[in-house]
Structure formats: structure tokens, C-alpha cells
Amino acid sequence: MFVMSPKRNPTSSATAGPRPAAECITLGTLADRARALDALDERLRRLLPAATARETRLADVRNGRIVFLASSPTWASRLRLHQAALLAEARTALGGTVERFAVKVAPLPTVPPDPTKPKPLSAATTRHLRATATALxxxxxxxxxxxxASIAGDDS
Incomplete structure (x- = not known):
């Protein structure tokens, strides 16, 4: 079982206004939370029809509520049809702490494309880098x- 609510730093001061991010949550804790949300998102969307799963994402789990994003009101309505199954699976995954379900309509986060091979340096760029190197x-x-300059692989 994993904890979905980030733990606050009890030693931080009670001053008014925004606090630095470092005082709120550690980067490791934030990364763990993101991984846990991704794993739960994958687990819950397996229960959905393929088209609905493509158009929805788990956004958050907090204070006994799971929140999904849907790309349109139509997909939000279709997702609500699976609310009971999603809540039951979330309770199983999180130890029975989830009681409420919400869907918000918003553009889904885009998945970055696979990194492409970088363009090779031109022969002119290689020559300029080498000329600059000799002057340094x-x-x-x-x-x-x-x-x-050697990245280009052109010895001209």
C-alpha cells in the first residue's frame, strides 16, 4: 500500500503567504507520489473500455476522493458509468480510504514524443568550433x- 497524500514538513514556520517548495515536500516524496499516481491510474483505467481509457486520466487522490480528468463532457459522462467499479478498485489499492469520485473536464496532459536522434552538426559548424578552439x-x-566539434564526425 502506498500513501497518496503528501506529508507536510512539521518544522516549517507558520508564516503567512507562500512557502518555498522545498519546505512543503521533498523532491523524492513528490517523485514517489507521481509514480504511485501513475501506477494507480494504469490499474484503474484497465477497468475501462479502451476508448474511455484513452480519453481519461487519474489526476489526484486526496482526502478520500479520486479525481479523474476527461477530455470532454461526453467522456466524463461515460467515465461516470464506471464509477462504482473504479471506486471499488481504488479502495482495494489504497486500503479502503477512498469514498468519493469526481471527474473534471480539462485537456489531458500530453505524452512527450520519444526523443529523436539529434541532427548532426554541419561541416561549417564543425570548422567554426575547431577554429574557435584554436583561438582559446x-x-x-x-x-x-x-x-x-568531434560529434559531427567530419574531419574537414
């Missing part, structure tokens, strides 16, 4: 420029 006094910086 700092040996470390010269080595970095030459290393960058």
Missing part, C-alpha cells in the same frame, strides 16, 4: 570545443 587560451574550454 583555456585548455579545458579548448578541449570542450574540440569534443563538440
Amino acid at each position: 587560451q583555456d585548455p579545458e574550454l579548448r578541449a570542450l570545443y574540440l569534443q563538440l
Whole structure:
């Protein structure tokens, strides 16, 4: 079982106004929460028809409520038809702490495309990097420029 509510830092001061993010939650805790939400999202959307699963995402679990995003009011309505099954599965996954279900209509977060191969450096760029490297006094910086020029693989 994983905890879905982030833990607050009890040592932070009770001053008014926004606090720095570092005082609210650690980066590791935030990453763990994101992984847990992703895992729960995948688990819950397996219960849905493929088309509904494509158009909806789990957004949050907090204070006994699961919140989904739907790409349109139509998909939100279709998701609500599966509310009982989603709540039951969420209770199983989270130990019975989920009592309410909500759907919000909003654009779904986009999945970044797979990184593409970087474009090779042009021969002209390679020549300019090498020329700059020869003019530099700092040996470390010269080595970095030459290393960058070598990426092109063109010895012209």
C-alpha cells in the first residue's frame, strides 16, 4: 500500500503567504507520489473500455476522493458509468480510504514524443568550433570545443 497524500514538513514556520517548495515536500516524496499516481491510474483505467481509457486520466487522490480528468463532457459522462467499479478498485489499492469520485473536464496532459536522434552538426559548424578552439587560451574550454566539434564526425 502506498500513501497518496503528501506529508507536510512539521518544522516549517507558520508564516503567512507562500512557502518555498522545498519546505512543503521533498523532491523524492513528490517523485514517489507521481509514480504511485501513475501506477494507480494504469490499474484503474484497465477497468475501462479502451476508448474511455484513452480519453481519461487519474489526476489526484486526496482526502478520500479520486479525481479523474476527461477530455470532454461526453467522456466524463461515460467515465461516470464506471464509477462504482473504479471506486471499488481504488479502495482495494489504497486500503479502503477512498469514498468519493469526481471527474473534471480539462485537456489531458500530453505524452512527450520519444526523443529523436539529434541532427548532426554541419561541416561549417564543425570548422567554426575547431577554429574557435584554436583561438582559446583555456585548455579545458579548448578541449570542450574540440569534443563538440568531434560529434559531427567530419574531419574537414
